[in-house]
Amino acid sequence: MSEKVLNGTEGLDLVKEIEKILGFRIKRREREKIIAAYEFAFTHHRSQFRDSGEPFIIHPVAVSKILAELRADLATIIAGLLHDIVEDCEVSIDEVREKFGNDVANIVNGVTKISNLNLTQKLDKKEAKFKMKVETIRKMLFAMSDDPRVIIVKLADRLHNMRTIQHLKDDTKRKEKANETLKIYAPIAHRIGIHKIKWELEDISFKTLYPEQYRELKLMMNRKLQERQSIMDEYRRIVTSELRKYRINFRIEGRVKHLYSIWTKMTRKNKAFDEIYDLIALRIITESDVDCYKILGIVHSLWAPIPGRIKDYIATPKSNGYRSLHTTLVTHNGEPLEIQIRSETMHREAEYGVAAHWLYKEGISSMRKNPWFEKLRKDEALISSFEDLSALSKMLSGGDEIYVFTPKGDFIHLPKGATSIDFAYAIHTEIGHHFAGAKVNDRIVPIDYELKAGDRVEIIVNKASEGPSLDWLKYAKSSSTRAKIRRFFKNKTNAEFMERGRDICKKLCKRLGKSVDEFLESDTMERVLKKFNINSEKDLFFKLGEGSITTSELLKTIQPEEEESKLPEVSRVKIKPGKGKEVLIGGQTGIDVYFAKCCNPVPGDDIVAIISKRGISIHNAKCKNVRNVPLEKQLSAEWSLSLNDMYRVKVIVDFDASDRSVISKVIDKFKVKGAKVIKYTVESGKWGYDFMDANILVKDLGHLTSIMESLRSIKGVQRVIRVGGAI
Structure with missing residues (x-):
């Protein structure tokens, strides 16, 4: 950028550079808008400098150029110039909207929201795994799902920051930024098909995080390129000569595998550098889909293809829209050679992803049709249900995929190793919930059958089914399938808590001589909401049901102590005085009681004497042994307000039999959560799962609920249930 531009007098030089990148002259009105945006950004960033010591305006200018390389529309290029203006310069989004219009303001607002998210936390020293806050990733996904231009500007912003990351003096911050880029932004670039940005982000992050490995691999790669140059030129001449015989328009270029991609393949498959055979490939770019298939036939007539290494991503595109033909041949030199064949349109899509729609003048509406953006909009509830980093990371990165066909011939992308349960949920959540079996290629298959590319799958549905089984988690390979199953049970549990809480409230109101509606509409309800810091009757029912608000706590709030004597008597028999302080029987304390071992009630449970x-x-x-007890032998019972004891409960933990370390992890979790283990046994189960039967001491229902949720987070644990309880 020239000194003339940096002094803020005008943005004409920037316009000329953008025109040079675009390859055409911008209309006068659009030139004026870019100049106005530049001058506005320059004015507000005037006193700010980057870590390199350069004026800050260098950064938004660079971002606008990257967006021009992507052939972005005018609103996006202007948003690139202004993307830091709200966050760093105390400029309101309304001012941006007034000066530059709704589109620019909405993009800037979306980028600002993403920039304000704290996406990373410190590295976990014990596991050395990258951590991030799940909730912030959800917010980022929601921000970009409505308008793809938001994340495209953010990717351009991140790319320029990574290109200049060497100026960041703090080594820890550099690595945090590189980690964040590698785990979040590069996978998103892959998901929306902008490989041009993805590859550069990955390689810069790789260089920052592993400088020694990067330098060593780059040196080996340079040597390999020198060694292979002459032989690749020979292959190019042979292919060119053969294709010219058929009068097909084409061009051939080399494709060199990116360093991070090589390194991950070496580490994942435990291979040496010399064992990676697709370092260099030929890419043939032609005019049409038909020509792609013609060229495939021609190169197969030159050299024999390797079986299983022919991939048709034109007929069955990848989930991010990528289309191409891939084949690996054995040449006359006896070595493998990979060739990619695609049309010019496919090539632009492979480089620019959703941004390629700008090239076709199809605009934002076509960009929104990208399969991943459509999934984000349709499955916002699903995104909210991801409760752990691994599930979200898998969703972002995608991983290896296969495609299978529906009975009507449509194809569905699934992760490698997916089962028919994954297929059912990919079709529709309700079909998944009512899954009863599957036919693959017209044959009934077992539930653990791994689908193969090209399989035709038909789901058998049981409409009378009450929902999925927790056992399905053992066979679900897709993170989204597992999230949907877990969400079903979470909703079911929440509904049970709501129902239980409503019943508790109904019984309490009956004691007070009121209806539930009268109580909910009374001034007393306002006091209850304020006391427990809740917002609605639904919150009250839920907290009563799960035990975080006890009946006695609610009673004390509703009925002050001086009025408690007015409560109706419910004791209908002579009661023996004793030392018991745990419960109130008919409003009285100090009565000898014992706790039934069939259900082991704990404070917070709705109880009966x-x-x-x-x-x-x-x-x-809710104990099954209470159902047939005559009413004359039942007394109302409530927990006392002052409880310091521990109460015995029994829980069963189902876990993967192949991982016995789960046992010690469960015991450790009990200790960490403050539960005392009385005894436990471990027995062999079916379907590759064992179960632990544990008797523990807990404080109350809330304590027990927290323990069980913590156990469910242990890898390998499939189910945790309370014996005699409803959790």
Whole structure:
């Protein structure tokens, strides 16, 4: 950028550079808008400098040029110039909207929201794995799902920052930025098909995180290119000579594998550099789909193709829209040679992804049709259900894929190793929930059958089914399938908590001589909401049901102590005085009781007292042994407000039998969460799963709920249930 531009007098030089990149002259009105945006950005960034010591305006100018290389529309290029203006310069989004229009303001606003997210945390020293806040990633996905231009500007912003990352003096911050780029932004660039940006982001991140490995690999790659130059030229001449015989328009270029891609292949497959055979390939670019297939036939007549190494991504594009033909041949030198064949349109799409639609003048509406953006908009609820980093990372990175066909001939992309359950959920969530079996290529297959590329799959649906089984998690390979199954059970559990809480509230209101509606509409309800810091009756029911608000706590809030004597008597028998302080029987404390071992109630459970020959037993109100007890032998019971004891419960943990380390992890988790283990046994189960039967001491229902949720987060644990309880 010239000194004339940097002094802020005008942005004409920038316009000329953008025109040079675009290859055509911009209309006068658009030139004026770019100049106005430049001058606005320069004025507000005037006193700011980058880590390199250069004026800050260098950065938004560079971002606008990257966007021009992507052939972005005018609004996006202007948004690139202004993308830091709201975050760094105290300029309101309304001012941007007034000066530059809705489109620019909406893009800048979306980029600002993403920039404000704290996407990374410190590295976990024990596991050395990259951590990030799941909630912030969800927000980022939502921000970009409505307008793809938001993430394209953010990718351009990140690319320029990575190109200048050497100026960041703090080594820890450099590595955090590189980690964030490698784990979040590069996978997103891949997902929307902008490989031109993806490859550069990956290689710069690789260089920053692993400088020694980067230098060593680059040196080996340069040597390999020198060694292979003459032989690749020979292959190019042979192919060119043969294709000219058929009068097909084409051009041939070399494709060199990027360093990070080579390194990941070496580490993932434990291979040496000399064992990677697709370092260099030929790429043939032609005019039409038909010509692509003609060229495929011609090169196969030159050299024999390797079986299983022919991939038709034209008939079945990748999930990010990538289209091309790939084939690997054995040449006359007896070595493998990869050739990619694509049309000019496919080539632009492979380089620019969704941004290629700008090249075709199809605009934002066509960009939104990208399969991944459509999935984001349709599955916002699904994104919200991801509760761990690994599931979100898999969704971002995609990984190896296969395609399978529906009975109507449509194809569905699934992760490698996917089963028919994954296919069912990919068609529709409700079809997945009512899955009853599957036919693959007209034959019924077992639930653990791994689908293969090209399989034709038909799902058998049971409309009467109440929903999925937790066992399905053992067979689901797709992170989205697992998230949908877990979300079903979470919603089911939440509904059960709501129902239980409503029942508790109904019984309490009956004691007070009111209907539930009267209570909810009374001034007392306002006091309850304020006391427990909740917003609605639904929150109250839920917290009552899960036990985080106990019945006695609610009663004390509704009925002040001086009025408690007015509560109706519910005791209908002579009660023996004793030392028990855990529960109130008919509003009285100090009564001898014992806790039923069939259900092991804990504070927070809705309870009932049962009169028996042995004395008064306290049961969980939902205990199956209570159902047939006559009403005259039942007494109302509530937990006392002052409880310091621990209570015995029994939980069963199902886990993968192949990983016995889960046992010690479960025991450790009990200790960390403050539960005392009385005893436990481990027994062999079916379908490759064992189960632990554990008796533990807990404080109350909230404590137990927290422990069980913590156990469910352990890798290898498939199910955690409470015996005699509803959690």
